[in-house]
Amino acid sequence: MTDAPIGIFDSGVGGLSILSALRAALPHEHFIYYADNANAPYGERDEGFVQERCAAIAGDLIGTHGIKALVVACNTATAAAIQQLRDIWPSLIVIGVEPALKPAVALTRTRRIGVMATRGTLASAKFATLHAGLKAEAHxxxxxxxxxxEAIELGQTPLVQELCERYTNAMGKFGSGAAQIDTLVLGCTHYPFAADTFLKLLPDEVQLVHPGPAVARQCARLLRGAGLARSSGAGGVQWLSSGPIEPLQRMAAAQWA
Incomplete structure (x- = not known):
């Protein structure tokens, strides 16, 4: 099983932000990336649909490709289906993502943190539990x-710019002063691809936080603990998609050009 691949999936290209961190932390590993872009975005789908898709994708990655671990590289999918996947495949390493509230608490100085995410993530019980446990630490x-x-997925740059500006304006004042937001959590794996846009809109002292590095550390820890980590040889990525694969290939090429 050591040489078996690690499966990773998202509703589209957003999970590439997680894959990038995984490849940096685990350079010898083989990855299979599945973009369910025929059904994107998950954040605007109902929970039952997301659970059904997650189970179907995981089943294919396990049954067809023999993966040794699964990374659910989507906040909405993690919130809706991570426990279900662990119940169905109890012997498989299954790692999810969640908005990086805990790292943001460690970074903030003003104790005011912005969280951008999909409605599905913010409405989930998993997020509610995470949020409730940290309310005493920050606002x-x-x-x-x-x-x-969706705009990031489709490469609609003017719309991405418009939406980033709209949502940051709706959150209030950013900066290092009292009662200002000094840390912004990018709570969807797509959003790091708009990081340059956010940085242009926000004061220099505002920090952006996303879960990629934490997910990569957790994956590495679990693989090594189970004796499943590859320690030599070149790693690589196989690309799969439920819809047009060109957007995935284009974004991946730009990511690792």
Whole structure:
């Protein structure tokens, strides 16, 4: 099983932000990336549909490709289906993502943190539990970002710019002063691809946080603990998609050009 691949999936290209961190932390591993772009975005789908798709994709990655671990590289999918996947395949390493509230608490100085995410993530019980456990540590300004993941997925640059500006304006004042937001959590795996846009809109002192590095560390820890980590040889990525594969290939080429 050591040489078996690691499966990773998202509703589209957003999970590439997680894959990038995984490849940096685990350079010898083989990955299979599945973009369910025929059904994107998950954040605007109902929970039952997301659970059904997650189970189907996981089943294919396990049954057809013999993966040794699965990374659910989508906040909405993690919130809706991570426990279901662990119940169905209890012996498989299954790693999800969640908005990086805990790292943001460690970074903030003003104790005001902005959280951008899909409505599905913000409405989930998993997010509610995470948020409730940290309310005493900081004040969180929660902002649903309808349409942003889809605009990033489709490469609609002017719309991405418009939506980023709209949602940051809706959250209030950013900066290092009292009662200003000094840390912004990008709570959807698509959003790091708009990081340059956010950085242009926000004061220099505002920090952006996303879950990629934490997911990569957790995956590496679990693989090594199970004796499943590859320690030599070149790694690589196989690309799969439920819809047109060109957007995935284009984004991946830009990511690792």
């Amino acid at each position: 969180f300004v929660l902002q649903p970002c309808d349409g942003l993941a």
